[in-house]
Amino acid sequence: MRLLKDVANGCHPFATHRQQQGAGHFGFRLLSVQSYCPLSNMSLVNKPKTVEAEETRIHRIRITLSSRNVKNLEKVCADLKRGAVDKNLKVSGPVRLPTKILRLTTRKSPCGEGTNTWDRFEMRIHKRIIDLHAPSDIVKQITSISIEPGVEVEVTIADSA
Structure with a gap:
């Protein structure tokens, strides 16, 4: 039962792209994984990059x-x-x-003679x-x-x- 709720909410990892975008075979619009599941946004967090943090040396x-x-x-x-x-x-x-x-x-x-x-x-x-x-x-x-x-x-x- 829990699996069906997750799929219906779009949080299940096996939910297809078509199901997340529009009305799938469930007959209603599914929410995207990023907008509903709070833990799914973990990979989208911008991490500070070491290249940008390094300043140009004078x-x-x-x-x-x-x-x-x-x-x-x-x-x-x-x-x-x-x-x-x-x-x-x-x-x-x-x-x-x-x-x-x-x-x-x-x-x-050139010869060394003369003046x-x-x-x-x-x-x-x-x-x-x-x-x-x-x-x-x-x-x-x-x-x-x-x-x-x-x-x-x-x-x-x-x-x-």
Whole structure:
């Protein structure tokens, strides 16, 4: 008798979908399992997920730019800083490091005879540092800008302590 009452109320686990939706062979509309049986809703309770609970970590990110061409270097620095400010990130820099000057002195004459004349060549390497405090996925978006030719970019990521 109890089994018939459960089936009529739609709480029985063997009640078919057709019986739960409309008039079955009992001749009246059955209630759905979720609306009548209080214990049947146990599986529908939203459980907190560990993935959503985990916050995005904010990292200290140092971007080091170096180039022989100052104009290209300053343009890339301005683009990076503009992108970080648009995303409302904490930015410090660009910090201008001292220019490294590499000098090479050679003799002009190939045979070594004649007047001792010398050529002096030099290469200037300019360096800039930009520090950011942001999640690593946002930094990927910022650093996806077009980088001028001759500009080398080095990204260092550290955990914010």
